[in-house]
Amino acid sequence: MEDGTWTEQLTLQGIATTGDAFGFSIALDGKRLLVGAPWDDFLSSPATGNVSPDQGSVFFYEIGSGASVFLGSFDLNHDGLLSPDEWRSIYPTPPKKESAFPLIDSDESGMLDEEELRAVQNAKGVLKTSGIWLDRAEAFVELDTDQDGRVSRAEIEPMWAPGTSSKGIDATWKRLKGGEGIDFPSWIRANSLPPLVAYEKAKALRAERRTLYRMLDSSDESGLVERDEFALFFRSGTRFQVIDAAWRVATGTPKDQPLPGTISLTDFIEAPKLPKSPWK
Numbered sequence: 133m134e135d136g137t138w139t140e141q142l143t144l145q146g147i148a149t150t151g152d153a154f155g156f157s158i159a160l161d162g163k164r165l166l167v168g169a170p171w172d173d174f175l176s177s178p179a180t181g182n183v184s185p186d187q188g189s190v191f192f193y194e195i196g197s198g199a200s201v202f203l204g205s206f207d208l209n210h211d212g213l214l215s216p217d218e219w220r221s222i223y224p225t226p227p228k229k230e231s232a233f234p235l236i237d238s239d240e241s242g243m244l245d246e247e248e249l250r251a252v253q254n255a256k257g258v259l260k261t262s263g264i265w266l267d268r269a270e271a272f273v274e275l276d277t278d279q280d281g282r283v284s285r286a287e288i289e290p291m292w293a294p295g296t297s298s299k300g301i302d303a304t305w306k307r308l309k310g311g312e313g314i315d316f317p318s319w320i321r322a323n324s325l326p327p328l329v330a331y332e333k334a335k336a337l338r339a340e341r342r343t344l345y346r347m348l349d350s351s352d353e354s355g356l357v358e359r360d361e362f363a364l365f366f367r368s369g370t371r372f373q374v375i376d377a378a379w380r381v382a383t384g385t386p387k388d389q390p391l392p393g394t395i396s397l398t399d400f401i402e403a404p405k406l407p408k409s410p411w412k
């Protein structure tokens with residue numbers, strides 16, 4: 133199996149929980165992985181919370197393809213390899229002496245292939261600049277969700293923590309001269325992208341919240357978290373005013389508005405503030 137980060141791309145149906153036999157069958161094809169959960173339950177009606185049990189699902193995962201997009205973008209003669217000249221052309225200002233190339237060219241072929249590029253990810257020391265390029269490439273592939281070859285203003289938002297005000301994001305976007313979207317070469321060469329460390333943290337938090345949402349919903353598997361499931365955040369006996377106040381914050385409900393009965397997965401993931409998880 134190839135090294136890299138496996139990201140869930142698409143669930144063809146349902147949400148796997150205990151008893152769904154997630155991983156009952158798997159199929160691996162190069163960069164793609166299919167995982168079967170033959171007894172997954174399927175939410176047949178989100179409105180009523182009706183669940184059709186044991187309908188089965190297939191989960192679809194794909195390995196990050198930052199290195200291949202990187203290679204494709206800077207491989208000017210389309211031979212599937214990066215020559216020293218093509219490599220130098222990536223730098224906004226090529227350095228007098230380029231020392232990274234021979235280090236990345238681990239088979240000493242005089243050319244860089246995709247595997248050699250992939251090995252540079254998260255590199256430090258002499259390969260720091262190249263490491264950042266490849267990390268940026270990976271982030272680009274993840275963020276360009278409509279795959280039009282540009283990261284748009286909306287697509288860059290996941291680089292910040294949930295609940296970040298759009299003002300700060302707008303300022304960064306302006307500084308990056310983002311306009312209608314940032315194409316791949318500009319993304320790699322950009323002076324000041326938001327820090328990838330913060331992006332990784334924001335990504336981890338969102339993934340954690342996604343799992344938490346499923347856990348909260350596991351009492352009735354309605355596909356939605358209701359107010360009483362949200363109460364699982366709190367010790368039994370907690371005053372309902374305390375829970376309601378947290379519910380108001382989580383659902384982003386203004387003071388003069390009545391509280392909603394449910395919170396959607398997206399709103400939950402992007403909530404400015406959630407109570408501390410009771411399972412941590």
Ligand SMILES: [Ca+2]
Nearest residue numbers: 207209211213
């Ligand atoms: Ca080439």
Ligand SMILES: [Ca+2]
Nearest residue numbers: 237241243244
């Ligand atoms: Ca090589």
Ligand SMILES: [Ca+2]
Nearest residue numbers: 276278280282
């Ligand atoms: Ca895009």
Ligand SMILES: [Ca+2]
Nearest residue numbers: 349354356357
């Ligand atoms: Ca529920």
